[in-house]
Every structure is written in C-alpha cells, then in structure tokens.
Amino acid sequence: MPPSTIKSEALSLFARQGYEGTALSEIASAVGIKTPSLYAHIESKEALYLELFEDLVQEHVEHIRAYMQTSEQASVEERLFQIIQESCHNYTLSEEKITFVKRSLLFPPASLQKQLQERFMEAEKSLTELLHNLFEKGIKSGIIKHTKTEDLIASYFCLMDGAFIQMLYYGAEVFGTRLPAIWKMYWSGLTMEQN
Amino acid sequence: MPPSTIKSEALSLFARQGYEGTALSEIASAVGIKTPSLYAHIESKEALYLELFEDLVQEHVEHIRAYMQTSEQASVEERLFQIIQESCHNYTLSEEKITFVKRSLLFPPASLQKQLQERFMEAEKSLTELLHNLFEKGIKSGIIKHTKTEDLIASYFCLMDGAFIQMLYYGAEVFGTRLPAIWKMYWSGLTMEQN
Amino acid sequence: MPPSTIKSEALSLFARQGYEGTALSEIASAVGIKTPSLYAHIESKEALYLELFEDLVQEHVEHIRAYMQTSEQASVEERLFQIIQESCHNYTLSEEKITFVKRSLLFPPASLQKQLQERFMEAEKSLTELLHNLFEKGIKSGIIKHTKTEDLIASYFCLMDGAFIQMLYYGAEVFGTRLPAIWKMYWSGLTMEQN
Amino acid sequence: MPPSTIKSEALSLFARQGYEGTALSEIASAVGIKTPSLYAHIESKEALYLELFEDLVQEHVEHIRAYMQTSEQASVEERLFQIIQESCHNYTLSEEKITFVKRSLLFPPASLQKQLQERFMEAEKSLTELLHNLFEKGIKSGIIKHTKTEDLIASYFCLMDGAFIQMLYYGAEVFGTRLPAIWKMYWSGLTMEQN
DNA sequence: GATGAATGAGCGTTCATTCAT
DNA sequence: GATGAATGAACGCTCATTCAT
Numbered sequence: 001m002p003p004s005t006i007k008s009e010a011l012s013l014f015a016r017q018g019y020e021g022t023a024l025s026e027i028a029s030a031v032g033i034k035t036p037s038l039y040a041h042i043e044s045k046e047a048l049y050l051e052l053f054e055d056l057v058q059e060h061v062e063h064i065r066a067y068m069q070t071s072e073q074a075s076v077e078e079r080l081f082q083i084i085q086e087s088c089h090n091y092t093l094s095e096e097k098i099t100f101v102k103r104s105l106l107f108p109p110a111s112l113q114k115q116l117q118e119r120f121m122e123a124e125k126s127l128t129e130l131l132h133n134l135f136e137k138g139i140k141s142g143i144i145k146h147t148k149t150e151d152l153i154a155s156y157f158c159l160m161d162g163a164f165i166q167m168l169y170y171g172a173e174v175f176g177t178r179l180p181a182i183w184k185m186y187w188s189g190l191t192m193e194q195n
Numbered sequence: 196m197p198p199s200t201i202k203s204e205a206l207s208l209f210a211r212q213g214y215e216g217t218a219l220s221e222i223a224s225a226v227g228i229k230t231p232s233l234y235a236h237i238e239s240k241e242a243l244y245l246e247l248f249e250d251l252v253q254e255h256v257e258h259i260r261a262y263m264q265t266s267e268q269a270s271v272e273e274r275l276f277q278i279i280q281e282s283c284h285n286y287t288l289s290e291e292k293i294t295f296v297k298r299s300l301l302f303p304p305a306s307l308q309k310q311l312q313e314r315f316m317e318a319e320k321s322l323t324e325l326l327h328n329l330f331e332k333g334i335k336s337g338i339i340k341h342t343k344t345e346d347l348i349a350s351y352f353c354l355m356d357g358a359f360i361q362m363l364y365y366g367a368e369v370f371g372t373r374l375p376a377i378w379k380m381y382w383s384g385l386t387m388e389q390n
Numbered sequence: 391m392p393p394s395t396i397k398s399e400a401l402s403l404f405a406r407q408g409y410e411g412t413a414l415s416e417i418a419s420a421v422g423i424k425t426p427s428l429y430a431h432i433e434s435k436e437a438l439y440l441e442l443f444e445d446l447v448q449e450h451v452e453h454i455r456a457y458m459q460t461s462e463q464a465s466v467e468e469r470l471f472q473i474i475q476e477s478c479h480n481y482t483l484s485e486e487k488i489t490f491v492k493r494s495l496l497f498p499p500a501s502l503q504k505q506l507q508e509r510f511m512e513a514e515k516s517l518t519e520l521l522h523n524l525f526e527k528g529i530k531s532g533i534i535k536h537t538k539t540e541d542l543i544a545s546y547f548c549l550m551d552g553a554f555i556q557m558l559y560y561g562a563e564v565f566g567t568r569l570p571a572i573w574k575m576y577w578s579g580l581t582m583e584q585n
Numbered sequence: 586m587p588p589s590t591i592k593s594e595a596l597s598l599f600a601r602q603g604y605e606g607t608a609l610s611e612i613a614s615a616v617g618i619k620t621p622s623l624y625a626h627i628e629s630k631e632a633l634y635l636e637l638f639e640d641l642v643q644e645h646v647e648h649i650r651a652y653m654q655t656s657e658q659a660s661v662e663e664r665l666f667q668i669i670q671e672s673c674h675n676y677t678l679s680e681e682k683i684t685f686v687k688r689s690l691l692f693p694p695a696s697l698q699k700q701l702q703e704r705f706m707e708a709e710k711s712l713t714e715l716l717h718n719l720f721e722k723g724i725k726s727g728i729i730k731h732t733k734t735e736d737l738i739a740s741y742f743c744l745m746d747g748a749f750i751q752m753l754y755y756g757a758e759v760f761g762t763r764l765p766a767i768w769k770m771y772w773s774g775l776t777m778e779q780n
Numbered sequence: 781g782a783t784g785a786a787t788g789a790g791c792g793t794t795c796a797t798t799c800a801t
Numbered sequence: 802g803a804t805g806a807a808t809g810a811a812c813g814c815t816c817a818t819t820c821a822t
Contacts, residue, residue: 189384
C-alpha cells in the first residue's frame with residue numbers, strides 16, 4: 001500500500017523485463033492491488049518509469065559522491081576500483097537498480113528516449129568531473145602514466161560498462177571473483193613499470 | 196518480397212526497438228506488404244526473431260573464424276584488437292547486427308530467454324576457444340605476462356562488451372577514435388614492461 | 391463547500407459538455423474538492439443532474455409566471471416578445487441555464503430520458519396554458535388574426551426554439567440584434583393588415 | 586460487413602446517443618462484429634464521426650442544390666417551404682441524418698468542436714447564398730415585403746431550426762401536420778397585405 | 781504470394797462509486 | 802465534511818494470428 005512498494009515492485013519488473021515487457025497489471029498484482037488502483041499513486045506508466053529513473057540516477061550520483069568524501073585518504077587505485085564495484089553491484093544500490101538504469105540508457109523505450117537521456121546528462125557530467133579529478137591526482141602523484149585524461153576516462157567507462165555486462169551476463173557471484181583479476185590487468189596498464 | 200528483405204527490415208527494427216517494442220505491422224510496412232502477408236514467409240514473430248538471432252550468431256562466429264585464418268601471420272595484438280573492432284562495428288557485421296545480438300543476450304524477451312541463451316552457448320564456446328589459443332600463444336611467445344588465461348579472457352570480454360556499449364552510447368564515430376586509445380592502455384596492462 | 395457551489399459548477403459544465411461529456415472529477419476540481427467529497431453533498435451523478443434540471447425548470451416557470459403578473463398592462467405583443475427573450479437569455483436565467491435545459495430535452499442522456507421528460511411535462515403544460523390565454527386575449531381584442539390557438543402556440547414554440555438555437559450558434563451578442571427583426575416578421579404574420 | 590453498414594449503424598447510434606454516449610462496442614455489436622474488428626474499416630472513433638459528418642453535410646448541400654435545380658418553375662414560397670421540409674425530414678435525408686448534423690453543431694463533443702465547425706462553414710455559405718438569391722427574387726417580384734435579406738435569412742434559419750426541434754421533440758408525425766400551419770403564419774409575415 | 785476481414789487477448793486509462801479514516 | 806485508497810466496469814485501441822479468397 002505505501003507508494004514506495006509500487007516503486008520497488010515496478011523497479012524490479014522494469015529491470016528484468018523492460019518498459020514494454022512489463023504490464024501495469026503485473027506491477028499491480030505484485031503490489032497486491034488491481035490495476036486501476038495504481039492510478040491513485042502514479043500518474044501514468046511513463047511517469048512512473050521516469051520517476052524511477054530519476055530517483056535511481058540521483059541516488060547513484062549521491063552514493064558515489066558520498067563514497068568520494070569518506071574515502072579521501074584511500075589510494076587512487078582503491079577509489080577507482082571501488083567506484084566500479086559500487087556502480088555495478090553493492091549493498092545499497094542493488095543489482096536491479098543498476099540494471100534498470102543501464103537498460104534505460106542502452107535500450108530506452110522509443111517514447112522516453114529523449115527524456116531519459118536529458119535527465120541522465122547532468123549525472124554523467126558529475127561523474128566525469130569526479131573521475132577527471134581522481135585521474136589528475138593519480139598522474140600528478142606519479143602513479144598513473146602521463147596520459148590524456150580524456151582517454152583515461154573513456155577507458156575507465158569502457159571497463160565499467162564491460163564489468164556491468166559481465167555481471168548481468170554471468171551473475172553477481174562469478175562477477176565478484178572476476179572483477180579483481182580484470183581490474184589488476186587494467187590498472188597495470190595505466191601505471192608505471194614498477195607495478 | 197524476397198524473404199531476405201523481411202529479415203533485413205526486421206533486424207533493423209528489432210535492433211533499435213527490441214522485441215516487444217517492434218510490431219509485426221511495422222516490419223510489414225517497412226517491407227511494403229500488409230501484416231498478414233508476413234505469414235507467408237515467417238512462422239511467427241518468435242520464430243522470426245530466433246531465426247535472425249541464429250543467423251547473426253553463426254555469421255559472427257564464421258566471420259571471426261575467417262579472420263583468424265586470414266590473419267595467421269599478424270601479431271597477437273593486432274589480431275586481438277581486430278577481433279574487438281570487428282565485433283563491435285565493421286563492414287560485414289553491421290552495427291545493427293551486433294546490437295541485435297547483444298540486446299538479445301543482455302535483455303532478452305522473457306519468452307525467448309532460454310532459447311536465445313542455449314543457441315548462443317556453442318558460439319561462445321567457439322570464441323572462447325579461439326581466444327584461449329591466441330592468449331596462450333601470446334604468453335608462450337613472451338609477449339603477454341604470464342596470467343591465467345581464464346582471467347585474460349574475462350578481461351578481454353569485459354573490454355569487448357564495454358567497447359560495444361561505448362559505441363552504442365556515443366555512436367560509431369566517436370567510438371572509432373576512442374577504441375585505439377583504450378586498447379593501448381588495456382594491452383599495456385597485459386604485456387611485459389618494455390611496452 | 392456550500393452545495394450551491396457544486397450545483398453552479400455542475401450546471402456550467404453540464405451545459406457546455408453534456409452529461410456524458412462531464413466527469414465528476416471535473417466538477418469536483420471546479421469546486422475545489424476531491425471527487426469522493428462530492429458524495430457528501432450529492433447522491434449520485436444522475437441525482438445531481440436531475441436535481442439541477444428540476445431546479446431550472448421550476449425557476450424558469452416561476453420566472454415567466456412572475457413576468458406575467460408584473461406585465462399585465464403591457465401589450466400582448468410586448469409580453470409574447472419578452473417571454474421569448476427571457477427564455478433564451480436574460481439576467482436571472484443565464485445562457486447556461488437555458489442551454490442545460492434545452493440540451494436535456496433535445497439530447498438527453500439515455501438513462502435519464504424518461505425522468506427528464508416526465509419532470510418537464512407539467513412545466514410545459516403551465517407555459518402552454520399561459521400562452522393559450524395570451525393568444526386568446528390577442529384574438530379577442532382583434533389584434534391577432536383569428537387562428538387555432540393550437541397552431542399559434544406551435545408556431546410560437548417553433549420561433550422560440552429557433553431563437554434559442556440561433557443564440558447558441560451565433561452567440562448572445564449577434565442574437566440580441568437579430569431577435570427583434572425576426573420577431574417583427576413573425577408578429578406581422580399573426581396580426582391584421584394594418585400592422 | 587460492407588463498410589457502409591458500419592457507417593449506417595454508427596450514424597443511427599451517434600444521432601440518438603451522441604458521441605460520448607455511444608461506445609464503439611455498441612456500433613460493433615449493431616454491425617455484428619467484435620469491437621477490434623471495426624478497426625479494419627475505420628481509423629478511430631473520431632475519424633468515423635468526422636467522416637460521417639462530412640458525408641452528411643455534403644449530401645445535404647447536394648440535396649438542396651439538386652432541389653433548387655429541379656424546382657426552378659415552382660413559386661418562391663413553394664421552394665422556401667420545401668427546403669425546410671427537406672431539411673428537417675424527408676425520404677433521402679432521414680431524420681437520423683439531420684439529427685446527427687444538428688447535434689454535432691449544437692452540442693459538439695469538445696474534442697471535435699473545431700473540426701466540425703470548420704467543415705460546416707462552407708456548407709453554410711452555400712446555403713446562405715442559395716437563400717439569398719431566393720429571397721431577392723421574391724422581393725423583386727413583389728411577393729415579399731422589402732426587407733433586408735440578412736434579416737430574412739436570419740428569420741428563415743430561425744424557423745428552420747425551430748422546426749427541426751419541434752420534429753425532434755414531438756416526432757415526425759406531429760411535425761408533419763404542424764409545419765404547414767406554422768409556415769403559413771411565417772410566410773404571411775413576409776408577404777404583402779393581400780395574402 | 782498477398783490481402784481484407786475478423787478475433788481473442790491484452791493494454792493503459794478513465795470513471796462513478798464505496799469505505800475506512 | 803473531506804480524503805486516500807481501492808475497485809468493477811467500461812472504453813478506445815493494438816497486436817499476433819487465422820482464414821477464406
């Protein structure tokens with residue numbers, strides 16, 4: 001009955017089945033009400049989806065930002081690694097959440113494409129900025145090879161997205177054991193020879 | 196009228212809009228016939244989708260296999276790089292094709308999930324084998340650091356999937372300029388210090 | 391909050407949009423309350439509509455009757471003309487009111503047709519009686535040609551309804567200038583040659 | 586099964602119950618098919634309604650125009666009287682048809698108001714022109730009192746609309762006997778004293 | 781091989797109404 | 802007196818599919 005229940009069930013279904021693949025009737029029955037009753041809590045299917053998306057993007061950004069603050073004395077490597085791990089799967093930002101967001105960006109329902117992209121833009125900007133600073137710090141401290149930060153960020157996003165797909169495809173468990181190995185290789189490509 | 200037209204239009208629409216997001220009527224009108232006429236050429240929407248998927252997977256595997264044969268005197272790096280590039284976007288295996296396949300694997304329509312995964316398994320096996328040999332060759336020849344091939348392959352797939360997403364998200368053009376930079380970093384993480 | 395507000399807003403909406411074209415939610419939001427709150431004041435949508443109809447019919451009859459009493463020394467022509475003008479549009483019986491009533495009679499919602507007609511019958515009887523007397527007076531005083539009062543009344547109603555439609559269609563303003571001209575012709579058809 | 590059946594049933598239902606008061610399911614069941622089957626023949630409910638409206642307006646205008654041509658040697662009075670009779674109720678232009686049109690103009694569904702009015706405009710122009718000529722002819726031949734044709738037309742439309750309402754309200758039968766009496770009075774108001 | 785007509789299933793949504801609070 | 806939550810009924814409409822032609 002609380003509207004958060006609707007959102008939570010909708011999140012779960014949208015993440016697994018996508019926008020078009022999920023009927024409001026499924027969400028309603030997951031919540032335990034009849035379909036028209038949903039409309040006491042949501043404005044429309046589209047609005048529900050967009051609201052969820054916004055919530056999750058905001059939550060994600062805030063989560064990363066919070067991590068950045070509490071991890072100021074951690075090493076650059078540690079922080080970069082953690083951000084990927086947190087982004088793909090962690091306690092507060094469940095697998096479903098990140099799946100919902102990524103799905104929305106990669107294969108958005110035609111009718112929502114523009115709005116989804118718009119709403120994601122500033123989040124992406126924030127994250128890019130954060131990473132930019134981190135990489136610059138790594139370079140200045142001599143840990144990371146002198147490289148265009150633009151390329152560093154591109155490769156980092158590439159790793160991050162690849163990692164997400166691995167998780168999606170092989171499951172969170174396999175992923176948990178593989179990510180560190182993958183990261184080691186990636187990181188060793190960025191750093192100076194002594195690594 | 197040729198059934199290949201149907202497949203080609205269906206591929207394009209499915210890739211962009213997904214299974215649930217694409218109506219048979221859209222495919223029909225793209226082909227220039229009425230919806231029921233489709234059934235003279237296809238068995239059902241599901242069958243069309245599965246057939247397309249199988250075609251593409253097979254085509255992909257054969258394409259990679261063919262490349263492996265024609266590139267036997269190229270370097271390991273060159274070959275590994277080319278495989279990613281070919282996988283994400285190239286002449287014969289168009290962007291749409293790879294998008295269709297990836298989408299089918301990452302976010303399959305619920306009713307087809309099992310069949311799609313099954314049909315992909317052997318293709319994955321083939322590719323993994325190919326890569327396994329390549330990496331072993333790289334290790335034996337002293338170019339690639341001594342590492343568990345399992346991890347190498349995992350990281351390679353990770354890069355490949357990440358690269359695909361980058362292409363999907365930023366477009367083939369941006370991707371074309373970024374991939375080399377990303378690859379350089381990745382490869383430098385796998386190889387010995389002198390690189 | 392006063393029930394009269396509900397009635398007044400409902401009148402306005404019903405007149406413009408009809409019974410089926412007006413949702414209770416529209417009425418509620420016009421009043422400034424939520425839809426279920428309406429049920430503290432009305433029994434049902436049907437009841438509200440019927441009540442409104444009854445009110446308006448009664449008001450109309452009383453209005454005409456009152457005019458008849460205050461206009462006893464006016465000429466027959468003056469009185470017949472005024473009745474039409476008052477019926478179509480005037481201060482107390484606004485345009486919306488007459489529109490609501492006419493609409494209800496001409497194109498009643500199927501479920502209310504019988505009740506609406508029933509409730510209008512006695513009003514019609516009253517008016518017919520009034521007119522009957524007026525016309526007889528006109529005939530007896532030698533102003534109106536000797537004619538079957540039945541036909542006189544029929545033609546008068548015809549003019550009245552036609553006038554209403556003109557007002558509805560061309561607006562009250564145009565109507566105000568046209569009615570006198572129309573009346574002059576009509577009246578000249580009823581009266582003796584010297585007019 | 587012929588699409589004309591759909592239009593004919595729809596006309597009948599729309600005329601009696603209005604746009605909002607008529608469900609597509611009613612039309613379908615009147616035709617003898619299931620609701621979705623309608624969409625093999627119509628584009629939407631709105632489109633069906635508009636098409637009907639256009640058909641009827643055009644038919645009406647053509648009907649009147651045809652009458653004008655075949656009645657050139659009839660008297661002005663005869664012709665003006667016939668036009669009203671034909672407009673309200675006759676063989677080819679059934680009661681339902683005129684009811685549909687009038688209803689559409691007097692109490693249009695909010696969503697179609699503009700389009701209906703637009704599409705009616707030229708028809709109105711045509712008719713006005715026709716009447717204009719007729720009245721001028723009547724005046725020139727000395728039958729009709731010298732009056733502004735504008736006012737004549739206004740009064741004529743008023744009579745016509747009033748007549749229509751009488752027919753709607755009291756039924757075609759009663760109407761048939763009353764119209765001549767009404768007409769006589771109206772006409773006598775327009776003409777010279779010897780009438 | 782193509783189509784018009786039809787259909788069962790289902791979808792997102794609105795509406796009048798009820799009821800506990 | 803007002804409301805949030807819920808609901809059955811219905812609505813306009815889409816879709817994959819069938820079938821006679």
